Amino acid sequence: MRAGALRGPRRWPYVAAGWSAAYGVAHVWWLMNPGSPSAPPEEPFSPGRWAAVTLALTAAAVCALIATGTAQHWAVPARWTLVALAWVAGAGLIVYSYMLPISLVTMLFGQIDHWGSLLTRAAGAAAGVLTLACAVAEQRRVRRACVHCGRVHGRSPERRTDPTPRWAYLAAYVALGGCTARVTALVLDSVTAHEPLPFMDGSPFAVFVILMILAGTLLPLALVHRFGRIWPRWVVPLAGRDVPRWLVLGPALFVGAGLAGYFGVAGMTAWILGKGNLAQAPVWKVSMEMFGYTLWGLGLLAAAMSYHGATRRPCPFPAGRHSGARLS
Known part of the structure; x- marks a missing residue:
């Protein structure tokens, strides 16, 4: 395997870890200072800010482990557990930001309910996407996928004309x-x-x-x-x-x-x-x-x-x- 083969994918975990940590710290600050003018309203029908904090800090931790390559020395079941945590944290952050599409759609009609909420939702969704990118990169390593295309040759579609499952x-x-x-x-x-x-x-x-x-x-x-x-x-x-x-x-x-x-x-x-x-x-x-x-x-x-x-x-x-x- 070439030395630089994993260099590109490993940038995502560092970015994701820092972004997710910052997103989580912001929510901690708003929890400790509920009257802060910078605090956006809590999302309706959500478990509360602690859910965002838990998901964000979990994402930051797993992405940091992926970034440093620590998990490569673990047993395969432990590595799959890390991948699963990254998927759950990333998907959870996106789900927690479920109001983002509605905010973007209302912008088309010239309506913005709260700029702070819009930016927070965008930040949470971005943290989720970055975490999922890390999960995919680590999952490919665990599956021993091809470094050139990400496929597991013999089990993954090789071309666009291959039949749909x-x-x-x-x-x-x-x-x-x-x-x-x-x-x-x-x-x-x-x-x-x-x-x-x-x-x-x-x-x-x-x-x-x-x-x-x-x-x-x-x-x-x-x-x-x-x-x-x-x-x-x-x-x-x-x-x-x-x-x-x-x-x-x-x-x-x-x-x-x-x-x-x-x-x-x-x-x-x-x-x-x-x-x-x-x-x-x-x-x-x-x-x-x-x-x-x-x-x-x-x-x-x-x-x-x-x-x-x-x-x-x-x-x-x-x-x-x-x-x-x-x-x-």
Whole structure:
């Protein structure tokens, strides 16, 4: 293995450790000084700031261990435990920042509820993403993946034309079903109230609704079908070329995390506790909305995992010539 092979991936743990630690310390300061003018409001339906502190400091600790290479001397089960902790802490930080997508969307309509909350949510989500990047890098080392492409040759997809696994198809169509349930509830609600459908009135909100419907129909299909990886023939200028992976993967991760976090965590919690206006709404409507959004988000995230692996750059070393280029 080349000496510099791990140098790039190891930068992420140092950045993630410092960023997560700073994020956690900020929350500790706000806990100790609740009246501080810099303290943003606590997130609704969250366990509280101590959850952010615990997740952030856990992320900082595991990323520091990954950065220093200490874990490479551990037994394999211990290394997998470290990877699992990094995944939990990173995903937890993103879930704790579940209001970030809503804040970004409201910005499009010229509404900002609290700049401090927006920046804090962005910082928490960034800490989560950095921690997940560290988790992936360490996981590749534990799995002895190829240092050139990150694949475990013989078990990972080698090219974009490789078949999509069945579980990814299932996840994509679960997302499609969740979107269908939510749109059905929206249509029924509008028809019952004798109001025009919100995606047919020509308003900016109608454009947003149309984009969301595309994110629940075209996007999950693009994650698992060939047209999402290679431009089809009817796209004449680009036919046969690779689709930029982040053109599909970026929206899938953003929408999936936003829906799963906001509705799967906050929405479900509010529904169970009878908070907000959910207690007065019909059960059928709330069920279609909450479960529809949640399954939609989780399906996108699961299908995105398959798409991420299938759209990696081709390995520069053909199969059978990478045995000496493994991670230790």
